[in-house]
Amino acid sequence: MATQFRLDDDEVVVIVGSGAGGGTLANELAQKGVKCVVLEAGKHYQPDDFENDEWAMFNKISWLDKRISAGGWHHTKTYPNLPAWIVKGVGGSTIHWAGLALRFLPHDFRNKSTYGHVDGANLLDWPIGYDDLEPYYFRAEKKMGVAGTAASGLPLLPENNHYKVIAAGARKVGYKQIVRPMAINSQAYDGRPGCQQLGFCMQGCKMTAKWSTLYTEIPKALDTGRVELRPQSMVLKIEHDKSGKVTGVVYVDPHGHTQRQAARVVCVAGNSIESPRLLLNSASSLFPDGLANSSGQVGRNYLTHTTAAAVAIHQKPVHMYRGTALAAVISDEADPNPERGFFGGYHLEGLSLGLPYTAAFMKPGGWGRDVTSALEMYDHMSCVWVCGEDFAQEQNGVTLHPTEKDQYGLPVPIVSKTDHANDAAIRRHGLAQFRKVSEAVGATRVIDMPPYPASHNMGTNRMSAKARDGVVNKWGQAHDIKNLFISDGSQFTSSSAANPTLTIVALAIRQAEYIAGAMQRKEL
Incomplete structure (x- = not known):
């Protein structure tokens, strides 16, 4: 029988969200003997629910509650109500992610020290460094089965045609760091099968070869008997007592009834839009600007990575769709080199x-002959996604709409984003380099595309050494409220050029150690 906790059980840790941060945290805490209630806004899908159909799965699993795109980015016109492409369901965006598990580089934790003052940016160093996180990166790679790492011992995934085309072009222009640390089983691992190269990684892995908290962390957590999962439970606000200590959360259950779950500790892991939105919606007389917001930084410094995309049309068929969704990753441009005309770096991800x-x-x-003539050559295409460091800007972020409400009666979030000049320079450079890579192997046409809605959402509740500069400390613990934690990518102080999931998982493992220890010492 599934574990059930009473609504008035004030000894449980309540975790809001079940993705890379929340799902991992629940399992890590459960293994240490901590009782948890996981509240997930979305449905509890199973691998049998996954379809090898892009639009069918987009409509089934995406977070499509109304959001408003604002600011200077092109989403205000192309995707006015879809600023982010994330999942609403148990497992969160680990259902949708492609599986690339890159570590941050050491300089990524010293953003301000590395680049100095940059006009228009709100840079800050993390209160932790690479050495603090390195052992947790190793544990995350082992947990996730990252192919090609010492932690997992798994061999690299096979090189599909898409990989071979991009890698060949990269080597011809002098690139040497062509990598692919993928959290996809290259052979049976952790009770799950090896990858069958179906190619629909971002629609949910039917084979369960790709790591997702849906069928790894969450089931293991439930098996301990210390975790209760409540899907279709949208958290409305976090409550506190007169001293400011968090006491529980109010949520809407699957039947539309409002419930209150008591809590000893609350951990928010709802992604970088929903997490600050929840803190702002939890404003009270004691916290008039929102919970944990004495700095005024909740919802600010939104980061999405500086992204761009392009397709190249080659002389012979490539069939890029055969094999894992993500192929070769060119990492030579990830190190900072100001001689290129910008700070930071980027990856070219096939x-x-x-x-x-x-x-x-x-x-x-749009449509027309320029589009249709390209689509006619679809089987000859390769594709790249530029993933570059995005600079924090205080005005980029999440605010609450003054009048418009969603189906739960909550203010609709407004997601504002405007490029920094550095972002635009990275985008231009990355697209130009992909053109060189593609033309080096005989591409006849390269078509630049506008970035898609953000899958990598970071910042908005950032870590800081000093309370005035951010929202949480080095453990993801709110500066203002000691039993409130942020457990997702919204705690990131900088974006780096690396995909965020591995770092979210590493931070969750580290945070679980801290929370379990603090609870044992009666500090929480």
Whole structure:
């Protein structure tokens, strides 16, 4: 029988969200003897619910509650109500992610020290460094089965055609760091099968070869008998007592009834839009600007990575859709080199798109011979996603709409984002380098595409050494409220050029150690 905790059990840790942060945290705490209630806004899908169909799965699992795109980015026109492409369901965006598990580089934790003052940016060093996180990166790679790492011992995934085309072009222009640390089983591992190269990684892995908290961390947590999972439970606000200590959360259950779950500790892991939104919606007379917001930084410094995309049309068929969604990753440009005309760096990630997504993203809302002539050559295409460091800007972030409400009666979030000049320079450089890589192996046409809605959402509740500069400390613990934690990518102080999931998992493992220890010492 599934574990059930009483609504008035004030000894449980309440975790809001079940993705890379929340799902991992629940399992790590459960293994240490801590009781947890996981509240997930979305449904509890199973691998049998996954379809090898891009649009069917987009409509089934995406977070499509109304959001408003604002600011200077092109989403205000191309995706006015879809600023982010994330999942609403148990497992969160680990259902949708492509599986690339890159570590941050040491300089990524010293953003301000590395670049100095940058006009228009709100840079800050993390209160932790690479050495603090390195042992947790190793544990995360082992947990997730990252192929090609010493932690997992798994061999690299096979080189598909998409990989070979991009890697060949990269080597011809002098690139040497062509990597692919993927959290996808290259052979049976951790009770799950090896990858069958189905190619629909971002629609949910039917084989369960790709790591997702849906079928790794969450089931293991439930098996301990110390965790209760409540799907379709949208958290409305976090409550506190007169001293400011968090006491529980109010949520809407699957039947539309409002419930209150008491808590000893609350951990928020709802992604970088929903997490600050929840803190802002939890404003009270004691916290008039929102919970944990004495700095005024809740919802600010939104980071998405500086992204761009392009497809190249080659002389012979490539069939990029065969094999894992993500192929070769060129990492030579990830190290900072100001001689290129910008701070920070980027990865060139060979990310395949199915034909429906290629048609939708190539020229959003557009059509014509330039589009159709390209689509006719779909089987000859390679595709790249530029993933670069995004600079924090205080005005980029999440605010609450003054009048418009969603189906739960909550203010709709407004997600504002405007490029920094550094972001635009990275985007231009990355697209130009992909063109060189593609033309080096005979591409006849390269088509630049506008970035898609953000899958990598970071910042908005950032870590800081001093309370005035951010929202949480080095453990993800709110500066203002000691039994409130942020457990997702919203705690990131900088974006780096690396995909965020591995770092979210490493931080969750580290945070679980701290919370369990503090509870044992009666500090929480």
